[in-house]
Amino acid sequence: MAQSIEARNISFQYDTAAGPVLAVKEASFSVAPAEFLCVLGPSGCGKTTILNMLAGFLTPTGGEILMDGNPVTAREHNRGVVFQDFAQLFPWRTARQNVEFGLEMRGVSREARRETARQFLKLVKLEKFADAYPHQLSGGMQQRIAIARALAYNPGVLLMDEPFAALDAMTRDEMQKQLTEVWQETRKTIVYITHNVAEAVYLADQILVMAPHPGTIRARIPLALPRPRDPLSANFVEMQRQVLANLTH
Amino acid sequence: MTSAFLSRSFWRGIAGLLLLALLWELFARSGLFTQALTPPITRIANTVWRTVLDGSILENAAYTLTRVLAGLLLACLVGLPIGILMGRFRAVERFFLPLVSVLMPIPSLAWVPLFILWFGIGEVTTLLVVGYAATFPVIYNSWTGVRAVNPLWVRSALAMGAGQRQLFRSVVLPGASPYVFTGIRLAFGRGWIAVIGGEMLANPAAGLGRAIFDAREYLDSEVMLASIFAIGVVGIAFERLVFQSIESRTVARWGMVAAAGARR
Numbered sequence: 250m251a252q253s254i255e256a257r258n259i260s261f262q263y264d265t266a267a268g269p270v271l272a273v274k275e276a277s278f279s280v281a282p283a284e285f286l287c288v289l290g291p292s293g294c295g296k297t298t299i300l301n302m303l304a305g306f307l308t309p310t311g312g313e314i315l316m317d318g319n320p321v322t323a324r325e326h327n328r329g330v331v332f333q334d335f336a337q338l339f340p341w342r343t344a345r346q347n348v349e350f351g352l353e354m355r356g357v358s359r360e361a362r363r364e365t366a367r368q369f370l371k372l373v374k375l376e377k378f379a380d381a382y383p384h385q386l387s388g389g390m391q392q393r394i395a396i397a398r399a400l401a402y403n404p405g406v407l408l409m410d411e412p413f414a415a416l417d418a419m420t421r422d423e424m425q426k427q428l429t430e431v432w433q434e435t436r437k438t439i440v441y442i443t444h445n446v447a448e449a450v451y452l453a454d455q456i457l458v459m460a461p462h463p464g465t466i467r468a469r470i471p472l473a474l475p476r477p478r479d480p481l482s483a484n485f486v487e488m489q490r491q492v493l494a495n496l497t498h
Numbered sequence: 499m500t501s502a503f504l505s506r507s508f509w510r511g512i513a514g515l516l517l518l519a520l521l522w523e524l525f526a527r528s529g530l531f532t533q534a535l536t537p538p539i540t541r542i543a544n545t546v547w548r549t550v551l552d553g554s555i556l557e558n559a560a561y562t563l564t565r566v567l568a569g570l571l572l573a574c575l576v577g578l579p580i581g582i583l584m585g586r587f588r589a590v591e592r593f594f595l596p597l598v599s600v601l602m603p604i605p606s607l608a609w610v611p612l613f614i615l616w617f618g619i620g621e622v623t624t625l626l627v628v629g630y631a632a633t634f635p636v637i638y639n640s641w642t643g644v645r646a647v648n649p650l651w652v653r654s655a656l657a658m659g660a661g662q663r664q665l666f667r668s669v670v671l672p673g674a675s676p677y678v679f680t681g682i683r684l685a686f687g688r689g690w691i692a693v694i695g696g697e698m699l700a701n702p703a704a705g706l707g708r709a710i711f712d713a714r715e716y717l718d719s720e721v722m723l724a725s726i727f728a729i730g731v732v733g734i735a736f737e738r739l740v741f742q743s744i745e746s747r748t749v750a751r752w753g754m755v756a757a758a759g760a761r762r
């Protein structure tokens with residue numbers, strides 16, 4: 250189920266009224282099946298652009314992306330995407346109906362859809378809000394629904410763009426823990442974007458550290474810390490220091 | 499939407515109407531015009547009551563409302579596909595936009611003499627007058643609505659495996675619905691205005707516009723005012739009963755527009 254990802258020298262240039270903006274320059278990396286990759290970097294360094302290329306929403310202006318050896322297209326079914334923005338949920342659907350969307354597109358029966366939706370709403374601790382519309386939920390709750398939605402149709406690759414950035418620290422810790430568990434259980438390939446060093450060290454098998462203007466990959470750091478990880482352990486703190494050094498040097 | 503709020507806004511509305519009635523009454527009794535031309539409220543109310551009892555005002559209102567709804571249906575049949583396709587496809591937009599921009603500002607009543615030449619006096623011309631007035635808000639708003647669909651919704655749906663048809667049905671249409679709905683609502687208002695003129699100029703059969711026009715021959719200002727009153731009442735009743743209840747059940751419930759009065 251899990252797929253491998255390989256990016257070969259990908260670049261992306263936005264054409265704006267003020268002229269071309271090179272958002273990503275010649276980035277190369279690879280993600281093994283069921284690997285957890287974190288892309289770490291300051292605001293504006295091209296993280297979202299990379300994610301959009303992986304998702305097939307943007308076509309690289311240079312280089313190529315292969316998933317399991319095949320070029321990425323815009324109509325790829327085997328990936329789940331969670332965006333940075335709260336507004337990604339369909340406002341005309343309840344939380345449950347949002348989570349069911351991907352299953353509905355695949356023609357899964359109503360009962361099976363319900364059961365799966367219930368299970369994933371429970372996973373993000375929102376089963377009580379199954380019948381609420383998105384506008385009745387807080388930003389963090391909407392984001393959790395979006396995660397449940399991306400997981401529910403069981404894609405091989407999960408692409409997440411700072412999904413927990415807007416959550417309070419306690420909920421975020423809890424969500425990170427749950428995400429790790431879900432990942433270990435479902436063995437998906439995950440590309441996870443963040444600007445938070447501790448988050449990256451907690452989650453990742455591999456961290457790509459990016460630098461802005463133009464967005465380039467500055468370092469590729471493998472992490473061998475055993476799981477579950479303890480953010481207070483000496484190893485964890487040392488790893489954080491090492492990543493931070495790469496980010497700021 | 500507490501009932502306390504409802505009743506407060508309700509009474510404010512009533513107060514506004516009472517003020518208007520008072521001003522009319524002062525004007526009517528001021529002696530500026532003879533009361534045959536400016537009848538006081540009581541006489542208008544009497545006429546309303548009499549025409550309700552003999553059924554004539556209801557019949558006229560039913561004719562007028564039916565014509566508006568038929569015109570609105572025509573406007574939707576023509577306007578929704580054009581507007582939605584304009585929003586979806588550049589080529590369609592390029593083709594229709596100049597056409598729409600040129601035709602939209604022309605008042606539908608300006609067409610009445612031509613329509614009469616082509617289709618004669620009667621229902622066809624009336625329908626076209628209403629349809630013309632109502633089509634452009636539908637086109638314009640559905641076009642805007644489709645373009646206003648959040649790209650994140652489209653991307654999410656594509657990532658979840660939606661095909662083009664599913665994307666259209668499950669994302670574009672509901673995503674555009676607040677605008678489309680507003681368009682239909684505006685179209686009803688436009689059509690309601692146009693139908694009166696259409697009836698006066700081009701429809702010898704019943705209708706509130708016709709009633710006003712015919713009453714002119716007998717200098718019957720009471721029937722005129724009673725009919726004008728009916729035009730207002732039926733218009734607002736339809737707006738309240740139909741459009742507001744659709745709105746509160748759909749786009750307002752989804753948080754895509756604020757419910758009427760919710761901002762206070």
Ligand SMILES: Nc1ncnc2c1ncn2[C@@H]1O[C@H](COP(=O)(O)OP(=O)(O)OP(=O)(O)O)[C@@H](O)[C@H]1O
Pocket residue numbers: 263264265270271272290291292293294295296297298299333444464
């Ligand atoms: N639609 C766009 N049009 C033009 N330029 C863009 C567009 N989107 C992004 N950019 C530019 O590309 C660069 C990278 O943007 P991107 O959104 O990928 O950054 P990011 O790393 O995700 O930042 P953040 O952490 O703030 O979300 C930025 O300099 C931005 O100005």
Ligand SMILES: [Mg+2]
Pocket residue numbers: 296297298333410
């Ligand atoms: Mg971003």
